[in-house]
Amino acid sequence: MERMTECDRGFPPAEYQGRVAALQHRMTLAGLDALLLTTPADVFYVTGFLTRFWESPARPWFVIVPADGDPIAVIPSIGADLMRRTWVTDIRTWDAPHPADDGVSLLAATLREVVPEHGKIGLPMGAETHLRMPLADYGSVLNMVAPRAIVDATAVMHRVREVKSEAEIRKIRNACRVADAAFARVPEFAGAGRPLDEVFRDFQIALLQEGADWVSYVAGGAARGGYGDVISPADARPLQPNDVLMLDTGAVRDGYFCDFNRNFAVGHAEDAARRAHAALFAATETAIAAVRPGMSAAELHRIISGALVAEGATPCAGRLGHGLGLTLTEWPSLTPLDHTLLREDMVLAIEPGVEIAPGRIMVHEENIVIRATHAELLSSRASANLPVLT
Amino acid sequence: MERMTECDRGFPPAEYQGRVAALQHRMTLAGLDALLLTTPADVFYVTGFLTRFWESPARPWFVIVPADGDPIAVIPSIGADLMRRTWVTDIRTWDAPHPADDGVSLLAATLREVVPEHGKIGLPMGAETHLRMPLADYGSVLNMVAPRAIVDATAVMHRVREVKSEAEIRKIRNACRVADAAFARVPEFAGAGRPLDEVFRDFQIALLQEGADWVSYVAGGAARGGYGDVISPADARPLQPNDVLMLDTGAVRDGYFCDFNRNFAVGHAEDAARRAHAALFAATETAIAAVRPGMSAAELHRIISGALVAEGATPCAGRLGHGLGLTLTEWPSLTPLDHTLLREDMVLAIEPGVEIAPGRIMVHEENIVIRATHAELLSSRASANLPVLT
Secondary structure, X not given: OOOOOHHHOOOOHHHHHHHHHHHHHHHHHOOOOEEEEOXXXXXXXXXXXOOHHHHOOOOOOEEEEEOOOOOEEEEEHHHHHHHHOOOOOEEEEEOOOOOOOOOHHHHHHHHHXXXXXXXXXXXXXXXXXXXXXXXXXXXXXXXXXXXXXXXXXHHHHHHHHOEOOHHHHHHHXXXXXXXXXXXXXXXXXXXXXXXXXXXXXXXXXXXXXXXXXXXXXXXXXXEEOOEOOOOOOOOOOEOOOXXXXXXXXXXXXXXXXXXXXXEEEEOOOOHHHHHHHHHHHHHHHHHHHHOOOOOEHHHHHHHHHHHHHHOOOOEOOOOOEEEOOOOOOEEEEOOOOOOOEOOOOEEEEEOOEEEEEOOEEEEOOEEEEEOOOOEEEOOOOOOOOOOEEO | OOOOOHHHOOOOHXXXXXXXXXXXXXXXXXXXXXXXXXXXXXXXHHHOOOOHHHHOOOOOOEEEEEOOOOOEEEEEHHHXXXXXXXXXXXXXXXXXXXXXXXXXXXXXXXXXXXOOOOOEEEEOOOXXXXXXXXXXXXXXXXXXXXOOEEEEOHHHHHHHHOEOOHHHHHHHHHHHHHHHHHHHOHHHHOOXXXXXXXXXXXXXXXXXXXXXXXXXXXXXXXXXXXXXXOOOOOOOOEOOOOEEEEEEEEEEEOOEEOOEEEEEXXXXXXXXXXXXXXXXXXXXXXXXXXXXXXXXXXXXXXXXXXXXHHOOOOEOOOOOEEEOOOOOOEEEEOOOOOOOEOOOOEEEEEOOEEEEEOOEEXXXXXXXXXXXXXXXXXXXXXXXXXOEEO
16 A cells, blocks of 8 residues: 555644643533543543653653643653653653652642642543552652542543544544555465464564554464464464464554454365354444444444344354554443443444354454444455455 | 574473562562562563553453462453463453453452451552552452552562573573664665654564564664654654664563664764764673672662763763563663662663763663673674764
């Protein structure tokens, strides 16, 4: 495919201003005087600060969204240069790592400045979140900002982040195009006799060649009659005739992920695999046709699961899809227990899985965006028939 | 380079048994009845559970090391198949994500089973750690295991993990060899006129071709008279004659990282860049010659910093090196404030940096292992003179 150009990079400040305004609106409704963010995705979302340096666990990074006004970055000085290239202007730094005070007093002072004495600070503490700073330091911050309280703000972040702007959707679509082009090249490097780890390596190379900035996730499996799981790294076992090969990727382009997979039969597609693939394809068609704003995640799960059963297949336990965008997976989870409302411009992975035999599964995945009256595919639709690698 | 073979994969159970015994020894000294681990590196360290699926923030994963006996995995059922392929036999699963109880009651029940009522559970809470589970769920676990206390166990994990076994050192050396081979190929794809983002992409492809399982980190910079920082992703600006180009990588092979960089002059090496490179090279020589077990991280920092000053250079603020292995960077940090004792078989990145002009720096990095009487290079030594890309 043609290389995408630089003009698809980043966002104008208005995009971030809109995000912050949406957060501040929900913060006001929730009675929050500030929001404290610590994870790569949350920090990237409000600032545009994009770096792979999060891979180093050495330093915590903080962004504070006050109830009014622009975000404040409280970060290690090593990141000041890059943060200054974002729209953020209030950047406070310390020399990290600092064993006695790793940003704790600077963070606490900033929170005390921004939040009234009896005010509330929101922090994402709920499902699919974590606090990316040492827990002992968090305890110190709690003490230093008292009597201010720190309360859960998961819903504030989730309700804003889960609805994607058109600019974000464009970026996820670009990431999907990269993966589409790489999946189209799988027959070039996968086939009987090729070790699975070589296939994984070549797939990552293809993703980079097709325009991924980096490849944060590749997984898959290969076995006869279905693979055992969908999260394993590759071993060196050569692909065998009649194997089902699955490759799954989270390729990243400009900070946004795709997350979808493709299945292939090696040499010859056995009946059970073809039937499973057909059921997965049909259930995905049903989900894409049915999904609408106002439906819950649990309802969409029921639709996918029901479609698999109607095809005579046994749905996998566990979720049958999820959100995505700034991370490989985002809430909601398509399970019977997740009653999150699906909303217009949410991006989802529709991911039906079937158990072919005990411990043998096949999984199918597409990325879509929920529009008012239909679902729009972001990945190119898989072929209806299980493709055979010859 | 020749592709490494499958026989370099994984560890025998004895390796993990040794790790757990070392942890249990320190746990006993610290009065801990169990250790609770939640991060990819800590879980991989005691179990061998290696997956890129941590990229999905949706699910927490737990491993408990009891004071006696083998580790217990308390994990989402999606990981059971892969965990069963490790040496761990006690694997307890729940169907995650579960909005009402995402492993909380199973984790608490396991901790209550393993830890006496007035016992202590250790959890890494200190510098360079974080808790990879929702903070609200951690609060619930705290309540459910009471009167058992959860206390900081950073030192227990750090003192054991920081000393590498010969098998681990071999894996880090293998990762370094991958990067060595990729750095040797930089002249093939970097030179005047080539956009920096294309260079980053080709460098990642080269790392994969040379044997990286995946590329968790690439950063760098390119500018005349030194780059602005060392953590930025690439932009599309073409390399210019007289630029200094730096590429830095954390390539991963079998779960272990290398972390070193290389500098290049584009077309022609200006005097200031050549002088800076010579000072960096000399300071690294001095550090490699001087580092010994029993020295502190702060002392090694002083040696590197002093050597730069002796060369007439201005050392960068911030750390001048760090540990590495299971993550891109590990403690200790070579700063004036980190008094961690350097020990035999610790693996370090020696990373002097100099400020050439305000906001213009150059950084040099090698990976070594500290032996009883000398330092052993794991990366191939950079050339003494700044190489020129013609």
